[in-house]
Amino acid sequence: MTTPNSAVGNTSSQGWETGVRRTFSLTPAQAWTILFSQPVLGAWLDNKALLTFQPGDTYTTTAGITITVTSVTEVKVIRMKWQHKGQTNTSTLQIRVIPAKEKTTISFHHEWLANSQEREEMKIYWSHVLDEIKKITDSQTH
Template sequence: MSEEVGRTAQSGWEVGVSRTLPYSGARLWEFLLGREGVEVWLGAGVELPRERGEAYETANGITGEIRSFHEGTRVRLTWRPKDWDHDSTLQLTVVGQGRRSTLKFHQEWLADAAERAEQRAYWKDVTERVAAALAER
């Protein structure tokens, strides 16, 4: 029996990336949901909706809709770049731990191992860009 890393029976191919940052959960959440932060992780040209079922589209063609929104901790949405033929599900989570917090991206329903590897690299880069943007503030 061969087990493929990153493939589950429940959610297909998936990937998770996390990083602990030296900011409170409230500060990290405020940044991520503000215009500058949304641009870093979701894309330019969109304000993230807060209500379930609301659609969004970024300037570079990423589309989706909100699945759930829990103020201060988690947003779950569909995520589909314009060159993909399928939706994926993305969850952004902030876990506050006093003066530090952990930023987590979890993406499900990826097409295959190659797309999983691409998205792993993408979300790692996003966490680096979030950390850099916060350090400049």
């Protein structure tokens, strides 16, 4: 939520934030499995990531992004701390799998970003991930 004098994406409760979502012809279970396995995992984390995504799991990508899983509700939502290499700021990433009739919406919500520039960068990043999920799921159905 923004106030009339605040910039888009700058909230009083979560600082700078961004969110993107897209609906896919998948069940929630399929969407959850796809998100946390290769090749989709490679699109948002990296191709070497092999973790169970349980609270306390920590992983550092080849690009230097460190994540720490903070909470998991299987096939619904996962929250994690996200820190770019060399930054002191730690942001919070929430990935949701939301049933939508016979389809499922995948949502990335990233909050506590450092500034408007990081907000825009992460919006582009997560939009690209959704594009990759679409490419991968389309190729699996054809």
